[in-house]
Amino acid sequence: MTLLKHVTPYYWRGEWVDEESAGRRLDDIGLILPGLREPLVVDDVLAACRHLASQLDDTTGSTYAGLRDELTDPSTTALPAKDADALLAGLAKALDPRSLAAQLTAELGSAAPGVPVPAPFANEAVEVWQPVGTLVHISPANVATAGVLSAVEGLLAGNTNIVKTSGTDGLFTQRALALLADADPTGRIRDRLVVLRFSSSNTDWLRRLCRSADAVAVWGSEEAVAGIAQHAPSGCRVVAWGPKISFAYLDRTASAEPAGLRGLARDILRNAQRTCTSPQVLYVDTTDHDRLFGVADALATALADEAPGLPVIAPTAAEQAEVTNVVEVARLEEHLGLTRTRSASDGRWHVLADTRPGLCASPLFGTIWVKPLPREDIVRVLHPMRRYLQTVGLAATGDGDVALSGEFFRAGALRITPLGQMLDTYAGEPHDGHLALQRYSRRVSMPAAFHEGVSA
Amino acid sequence: MTTAISADADLARRLPTLAKYFRPITVPAPLELPHVQELCDRDDPFRPGEDTDSLFVAAMREINAWHVARSPLYRAAWEKAGSPVPRRTRELDALPYLHVNLFKRHALGSVPDADVALRLTSSGTGGERTEIGFDAWSIGSAQRMDAWTLKALGLIDPDRPANYLVCGYEPDPRLTVGAAHGLNELCDFAPVASAVHALRNTGGGHEFNPMGSVDALLDYAARDEPVRVVGFPAFVYAVVERMRQMGVPPLRFPEGSLVLTGGGWKGHADRAITKPAFREAVRSGLGIPDDRIRDCYGSVEHCLPYIECADHHFHVPVWSRVVVRDVRTLEPLPYGNPGYLQFISPYITALPAHSILMADLGTLHPPGACEVDTPWFDVHGRAGVRRNRNCAVAAAELLGKR
Structure with a gap:
């Protein structure tokens, strides 16, 4: 747990950096994706989720205590202890590889979405799901686990994920996603995770954050969505999870x-x-x-x-x-x-x-x-x-x-x-009328003859 | 009283725009409301006489009976509260109060349409709008209190013309025919040497003109008259911020210059800054000292004026009383505890707002902290949240869309 001593609001692909360094690196977000050599393997993501879920199940362990401290920190997130425990239990459940595999199957057709399948109405074509690319997540201040879960969905779809947390949040998202990265021995998850905490009133950072985004997932009020949309570059997909x-x-x-x-x-x-x-x-x-x-x-x-x-x-x-x-x-x-x-x-x-x-x-x-x-x-x-x-x-x-x-x-x-089940959900259930993993993916096609050339 | 009236007449002779504030006015029913008349004729807001408490309670009994007889809703609320008739000051908080948001949803006037002299629009944060009709007494007496309060605080300058930057709406030039001038009322309290509006009338609406406002200030800084910057704080701040961004060096204005803000940050709440930060920004940009930067508090429903003293306290004048109530239990709270602001004042005949619970949170403080010797309050902002801290839609967001 020595790592935790160095936790900062800025997690950059396995490193904890200070504000000045994070500010400099913001302009390098667009360089991450072209620098990656190998695609992310969905089974590696599921394995890392399983590992983090087991750490969350051990409510007496130091990992659990560290995450819980972030959620209950009176100067930031300030959740009551009972709420923090309920939230962590909910997160462990959501990270269960069985429910994530069910979500992959429900939303992308199989637990191996990178495997090409014949196109239904073409004899000589196959289709496959590919990541959308650089995916920026703007997580809300009110649901402490939203940033983590959104990034996990981004990883399941194979994306490079840049998560912005609210300026008033603690460092829960940073620590949980760092643990997820550490649980992947290939290092590919780590290479695809950046978490930055700053206030949305910092429009300079917001603009530079969004400049290289292929998609932006924004959680929050209509004002938050409108504020982000103006920074999204032309052609960028804005996935708005607005108020309901x-x-x-x-x-x-x-x-x-x-x-x-x-x-x-x-x-x-x-x-x-x-x-x-x-x-x-x-x-x-x-x-x-x-x-x-x-x-x-x-x-x-x-x-x-x-x-x-x-x-x-x-x-x-x-x-x-x-x-x-x-x-x-x-x-x-x-x-x-x-x-x-x-x-x-x-x-x-x-x-x-x-x-x-x-x-x-x-x-x-x-x-x-x-x-x-x-x-x-x-x-x-x-x-x-x-x-x-x-x-x-x-x-x-x-x-x-x-x-x-x-x-x-x-x-x-x-x-x-x-009645009595309004708050209950099932694995793979559409969210607000959408399938999140599809919103974070591209459906690509090619002649079946080229099939061999596709990296799974 | 005679001396005061002649002092007001003298002021109005030196500064004719004051004449309309100091005209004698009479309650709509002198036989029903004699003590209301007497209390509201008191011309020094912060120097209550010995008999003020009993006069205030008597006036409250009269205005309460007035609204009980004319407002079925208030009558029902009063009867539900056990038909209380206050006999002394400490019994005043037994009177029921109507919530300010109720006036934004329902027309609750206590005067017939024929007696309506002025209609004002009351709008809520969520887009609700109701037109409220005021009789000549209610609006005239509130305006007179306004002038008397500014006078008591030394903010009227009858002899030295000032250059005004009005951070408010420019009136439609086509509609100002017949009006004395196309200016905001905040320009009434010192002669006008020149005036520029920050919110220009485009013919179909208003457009904020920060560059024109900066130019006006630069022009004023080269002149000898004091400057008066009046209007919404959000726009005053935006002009000062623009100056800073443009690298305009700090300006200096003659002694007697004044910044007088009012109306709050409505519509710009997301950009609101604290009052000390606002004053510091204005002080460093315009060189106007902290004690000449004053804010006003009031509302359409309770339009009696509260204007900051030099120490930035909203003092309770002789014409009103303030109770602070717990946000959960609605029980009255002692000095120093934040809660809902409730205002009690007998001046208003137009609507049953003589005891009104505001949607603002504030804290009441005892007298003795400054030169003005009455209790005072500070305002912490709107009570309640515009948006729930979750993914569920919040009430205020929806109201505009129904």
Whole structure:
């Protein structure tokens, strides 16, 4: 662990460098790719992931402790210990080679995407997946493992990866990716990893970072995406993982039966609602305000029942203020006959029933809107938010869900799940309507006769 | 009072733009609101008389009854709070308060349309917009308080003409016919030698003109009159930054020069810098001393003015009271604790904003830290987050898109 003494915010292909040196090397990003001799082998990436996952499984080891310290460092990422442990467990699971192989198969057709396959509608041609090239990742400040996972996807597709972490982050991404590089005896992963921490307000660095990018994967707000897009060179592929909103739907044939609402209550309370798959609104298939308020009351009961079983995640002062702002206005709107509110005595959850159907976001931390939306109006009401829609947690009976799924997909939604499973994902599941590994790859073709010349 | 009125009349004679601020004005219903009239006629914001507390509470009882009778929403909120009638100062925080965001979503006026003298647009950070109608008393009394506060702080200069850089919107030249001049009200408090706008009117909108602003400052620096830089802090800062980038050496202006900012960093919050950093940038670029760089705080919904003293404190004037509330429990907090700012003032007849919870966080401090002897607050910025720190869309982002 002597290496860790030298950890800096700037990891450059196996070296820890200082800010001045990183600043100089920024202009050399475009020289990395042409200097590489051999392609990355996907099995080497899977083996390195297996090794890092096993280090993460050993929660008493010094590697685990070092990574955990970065996540809980009060001066930077400052996660509560419980959150840090949950995040590391989630990372270990995500790095399991079996689920990564499943993702490769689902997204690129096989666990060996570098092997050419005959083109389906041509007799004499083969096709193969190739890396896009130099892939810049702009990771968000809010999900500590996003930078690591994005870089792993970039490596699976064979790319040279340059990861920018948020100026307020600790050095978790640097340390985790350095461990991944160290786990590869061929050194090829190390040669394809650069991690730099700097603030996005440093536009000079941002511009030089993006100058040689063949693709930029950017996670974050619309402003973050727009800010990066202006630095991407012409012809560069911008892969934007932007903000999304999810909600639940209670069909008129589905009674507000306690089991379904308790599942929804868990979806609301998990991870303090901060996941993009967390429900922010419960839509009820009705125009009857009494039924709407009745469902809201039943949901409040379900939240009260489920809350003790799930960990409390305290909001920051600013986040708490946002919750109070929204709840306070909703309470005052009760006097206008527009709303009805129910809150936990300790403020752990708030149910805001609102007779206006328009989709609006929740201030999170256990705050859920309950709004009317007759099924006939689904596409019309949700249309203005089309590009932001993500998961719909659906409670319907009989063959109702088939038709309703079609309506929600028509409106722009990307995932349908049962209530209680909105936050669950499966290996190889599309992300926000895309297959990430395809976005980080190029599909190339050639005559079958040249097949021998392709390096796998 | 007679002396004060004649002093104001004298000021207005020397500087005619002040006349409209010092005209006598009357509450819409003198028999219903006599104490409101009396309190708002007090002309020195920071020298409360002995009877001020009881006068303030009496005025609050009157204005509360006014809105209970005219605003069904406020009446409902007041009844839900147990219909409190404050008898002394410490009972004032029992009155219900309306959240400022409510006024951005609903028209909640307490005066009939026929009595509306001025309409102002209230806009939220997320793009909500509501037009708020003010009666002549509400807006006139707020403007008079504005002038009295500037006077008390020594920021009115009736005799020396100043060169203005207005970091605000240039009025449409086609619409200024009949207006006294096409200038911002911030140009009313010293005679105008010349004035340049940083946000030029293009005919179809406004365009920030940093080069023209730098040229104006260079021109002013060669003249004898003091300079007054007034308007939005984001644009004042952008002009100073442009000067620095261009390598313009630090300028020097005559004694009496002033920078007066207001309106916050709305729309430019991502570029906002701290107030001390702002003042340091202005001081080093324009040579205007720290105690002549003042910020103003207010809002459309609570347009009573708060203007920084030389030590950069927002002092609570005789016409209002400030309560700070916990962001979670909404309980009142003692001095020195940050929370929501709540303003209580009987001046407003136009809408039930006589007790209003702002979306800004602040801290209230006891008097005694500077020359102005009333409690004061500082503002920490907007309470709440515009964007959640996660991949989920946040409320404010969506509001503009509904």
